[in-house]
Amino acid sequence: MKKTLIIILFLQIFFLSVSDTKKSVLAEDQLPSWDSGIREKIVSYTDMVTDPKNPGFIPESERFAVFDNDGTLWAEQPVIEELFIIYYAKKMIEKDPSLKNKSPFNRMNDFYSNGKFVIKDRRVFDEIVGIVHEGMTNEEFQKTAEAFFRETKYPGLNVPLEKTVYQPQLELMNYLRKKGFKVYICSGGESDFMRVISEKYYGISKEQVIGSELVFEYNENTNVMIRRSKLYTDNNGRAKAVNIYQRLGRPAVFAVGNVRSGGDIYMLRYSQASKYPSFQLLIDHDDEKREFLYSESDNISLEWAKKYNWNVVSMKNDWKQIFPK
Template structure:
């Protein structure tokens, strides 16, 4: 699939996809924060005592002790997808942010409400984008995500995260993070791993909250990006409407190589769009003992139940012996409380 088709798929899915959700959970009731208690003997208390949990602990123990499988600290690289892996993705937070930006822009300039593509968004007119194709989609993304300095964008993103509530659950976005994954991130870091987010979403949006939400500094976030230029008059970085890198599927390993310079030994993605398989495969090629995880969204009561029509991610996991996290069977609780 070429970059043009990928871009269209990404934008259309983010901004106008139907909400393919099943029975939604009650409001989250998981443990507080992202830090695992230092006095707890269990590094993953929100995980059930399943084979997946035991294999994760056994792997981390094996590669961090002096043995033939020991991995030097500088090579302990762990990468995580974000949407559907660290937080819920039905709907995508990126989609919510785009709608938020349209409303903010129309509020500042009401005349935009009668202009496209703003009118189509406000009217929920998907046919406009279906008929307009790439031109209409790129126009919307350019209007809502570019044409400002990075400082201005980050300030707007932080305002969005402060106020936004997640549809269907009516909780702050911080409460759609997966508590078991927060514990896993902490556990890996406690054992000398450096944790990265490798997301298909725009890198600037995730960077706005990565430290607060996940304990991951913004320089350890890799994502879809637009081209930058330096604005001398403003002494600031400005983002152009041109796409620089689409960070999905095969784009993820190339971005990891560019930004990190080595294969990760631990990689976690999710089943739903097959966007993480190349990243997991890249990780499996490490010269060190590696570990791959795929989150399977099969809990219609506490989260959602959705799978790929062709089950490609689960088939690939079986073929290459990736570990599959059953949300229903492997997680004692799903969401963080705050």
């Protein structure tokens, strides 16, 4: 009897060990660019919320994940949408060379310093933003943005824009989808700009993009939507939490943002209002060699991460690979 109990106990331990090893290997296959420490936290959480026998189980219909875009899914030094504004302004000058000497286009060279793109005067840049968007049809915008993504290389990295996407995040989004999560973008970027590449770059459909919105006008005679320069909603800061609620009708249980301006902290904090177990990831840009090194003057994102027990991802230490090969 004693021997039988020992054998049963041994077999239980053995099979548990084999099961844990299989889980570890599976996670490593699906999240190979993530360090084992943070990967285990992600896996532990998703295993818990997808197990019907676990008290923390979340029904698939309630599994929502939201990711910021700039600095969370792709590089933001400089912000890619800002590069698009200058790209389109140059296209306007090509069509009408007289614009080159007119304000604010005659100040465009001010945005470059030692070969780097730097916005020194936000007022001038915002004037150009207004001119670029005003009166453009959605069809024209789509074609121009598609051309921009085909033709543009990212300053400093000198790679196509598709190569500025973070490889670990591609793996994480795919992993979450396999676990039954619906993955959304929630960014301060303009929605239609992100929708041009959301499916191709991230596997996220257009209707799952939450962003800043312009005012539109519909012309029933031409049957087209006309873009206006005025913002309908600026999806930054607290507005991210509001817009997530307005789109989903509840908090997302998995939220991912990054350290830069404190713009993502309300989105991450709101995810903790869910009645289900939630998970927060904050990406810290601390890898000067492989990406960029920057922080916040008031350090608010990292302070909130500590206060509310969020998971902070060090690009330097937690990501084995940053960009796709």
